[in-house]
Amino acid sequence: MKARDTKLPETVQHYTEKDDGNRFVYHQKDLDATQKTVLVMKDAEILVGICDSTGDFDDTSEYQLLIRLLKERTILGDDGVRRLRKKKKLKNHPKSC
Numbered sequence: 001m002k003a004r005d006t007k008l009p010e011t012v013q014h015y016t017e018k019d020d021g022n023r024f025v026y027h028q029k030d031l032d033a034t035q036k037t038v039l040v041m042k043d044a045e046i047l048v049g050i051c052d053s054t055g056d057f058d059d060t061s062e063y064q065l066l067i068r069l070l071k072e073r074t075i076l077g078d079d080g081v082r083r084l085r086k087k088k089k090l091k092n093h094p095k096s097c
Contacts, residue, residue: 001047001050001051001057002016004056004057006050006054006056008050009046009050011043011046012043012046012047015043024036024040034084037084038084041070041073041074041082041084042082044066044069044070045070045082047066048063048066048067048070051063051066070082072085073085
């Protein structure tokens with residue numbers, strides 16, 4: 001997005017920083033994994049909205065992966081609010097020794 005001169009909202013600027021992933025995953029101790037995932041999902045919605053509004057990113061693999069991630073891991077409710085999909089239980093899960 002930076003390379004294509006697309007302005008990012010302040011709330012998602014941190015993703016452009018080199019060590020953002022480590023800071024987010026390891027230094028946000030007040031949030032559990034589900035809360036962190038929901039935050040990232042909401043940020044992904046913001047980024048998809050920007051990409052969709054310009055149409056400049058349809059040809060990029062990053063955009064295609066982001067769309068795929070949202071389709072596979074989230075669901076859009078009847079109220080228009082996106083939420084995480086429930087995990088499917090494995091029927092024949094391996095038994096530990």
